[in-house]
Amino acid sequence: MDQHIQTASALIIDSNATSRSLMSAQLRDLGVGTVKQTPRVKDARVMLENQTFDIVLCDYHFDSSDTSGQDLLDELRREGLLPHSTVFVMVTSEATYAKVAEAAEAALDAYLIKPYTSANLAERLSSARQRKRTLKDIFEAIETQDFETAANLCMARFEAKGKYWLYAARIGAELLLRLKRFDDAKTLYEAIIAAKTVPWARLGVARTEVATGNLQAARRTLENLIGDLPDYADSHDLMGHVQMEQGDLQQALKTYQTAATLTPGCLLRLQRCGSLGFYAGQRQEAMRMLERAMSQGLRSKLFDMLSLVLVGLMRFDEKDYKGFKYAHDALSAAMERAPGSIRLQRFDLVFRGLAFLLERRVGQALVVAREFTEHADAGSFDLECASLLTALWIRLSSQEVELEEMMPVLRQQGLRHCTSKASTEILVAMTEGHLGAAQQFRECQQQIFSVAETAMRHSMRGSATVAVELLIQQGEISRNAKLIDMAGLVLKRHAEKIGEADVLARRIEALHQRYVKPMAGGPAKPRATGSVALRTAAPQPT
Secondary structure (H helix, E strand, O other): OOOOHHHOEEEEEOOOHHHHHHHHHHHHHOOOOEEEEEOOHHHHHHHHHHOOOOEEEEEOOOOOOOOOHHHHHHHHHHOOOOOOOOEEEEEEOHHHHHHHHHHHOOOOOEEEEOOOOHHHHHHHHHHHHHHHHHOHHHHHHHHOOOHHHHHHHHHHHHHOOOOOHHHHHHHHHHHHHHOOOHHHHHHHHHHHHHHOOOHHHHHHHHHHHHHOOOHHHHHHHHHHHHHHOOOOHHHHHHHHHHHHHOOOHHHHHHHHHHHHHHOOOOHHHHHHHHHHHHHOOOHHHHHHHHHHHHHHHOOOOOOOOHHHHHHHHHHHHOOOHHHHHHHHHHHHHHHHHOOOOHHHHHHHHHHHHHHHHHOOOHHHHHHHHHHHHHHHHOOOOOHHHHHHHHHHHHHHHOOOOOOOOHHHHHHHHHHHHOOOHHHHHHHHHOOOOOHHHHHHHHHHHHHHHHHHHHHHHHHHOOOHHHHHHHHHHHHHHHOOHHHHHHHHHHHHHHHHHOOOHHHHHHHHHHHHHHHOHHHHOOOOOOOOOOOOOOOOOOOOOO
16 A cells, blocks of 8 residues: 555445444455544545545445435535545445446446455555546646636546546536636547447536537437436436426426336435425425435535425425424524525525414514515516515415515516526426416516517617617516626627627626626536526527
């Protein structure tokens, strides 16, 4: 082993006590300085989220859990919670070898097939740690968030076909997507496919197509990939996202359910299915998925507190006081851990308003709804907030009281957040069958699209200035990200023909900073949640 092994720390994840003891002894014999162990995946998840280990030995199968070691690794990698410098070794039986070997093409550092010897373990660790040292400059750049340098180092190693070039290429392609260098990322993925056909590279091509707004091409790429490899869960995830962006909630739910079935212990997929099931009206299925997620990972960083709010809404509708209180208490505990979170404070307003309704204190619930509505002017008040605000007002309106103020409040949210068919369907789903509110949201979407089409016609006829001014004016009124984005794109395309372009650019940037950027979190790094990023790219200007 290398000379630094004595300072290394290791984590063993295995439900079998005998196996844990054996692995611990083997690691100590190899000189590993610190060895910790845990029998449960959900405990391991929390440990890995809060502490860095140099080596992780993880069993693939756990007797008491639906979550596999691969599910754990996928979640941690996807959310950036496992440093690239950590060596992750999967331990598997002969029966699951094929799945683990396929995964090794992607994110695994090494795998061991039971039974194995200390010499096998030493060989795998030595090789993996050597690779980490060879690519150290790339990992150090990533750790300091110098993603441009890291991507360029990966590209250089790939082009030179240097040692570990395929591994570096995967990292580089991910970084290029994050940097929005979509053409470079697609070129790299396609070169990898030409050199060696691997599923993650084909998926990467689809991801670049999604990122550039070419949803139809992405769908074709994914259909081919799923046809060839129906058990590759990540391709179902991206297909579900594409279907959501196209406004097909029911089909997206079926696709996400397929992914969740392939990885039944995956916390993120449970929440994604649960939240989408809620929006699609399949409340029993939504409750089952979200409460499973609560039981498996309530304290995990991968658990999204939106799941608690959706459970709270369903428990409220069922008049399940005990279940409602459990969800509210869980949110209160999260607020104690993060007292400055505006997002959690808004979630608490929903719970407080619902709690007053359960106690038949409608007046106090109305005060809370108005307080929540005051948040709507903030730049950070996104589609998620708008959907929950809608949910609270709709439940207030069902208490046999006249609420003349509700429809104007919901109209304001519709004009701002109906940026696509998908976002409109989410808001419509939150109306719970209130025909007037549902119709109003659809009218808001049509109004926004009419403004966009009018601006495009002006642009095509040579009146780019009129188009930009219209989009800015309507963007200021509606605060709609689609219109604000379009204003920027049209101005950029026709800047040389537009008088006072600098003045218009400053107005657009002010709107963008206030109403678009705070909402983004964006495609590059979405929140770890069951809900899907719903903001779509504005049409390309003519």
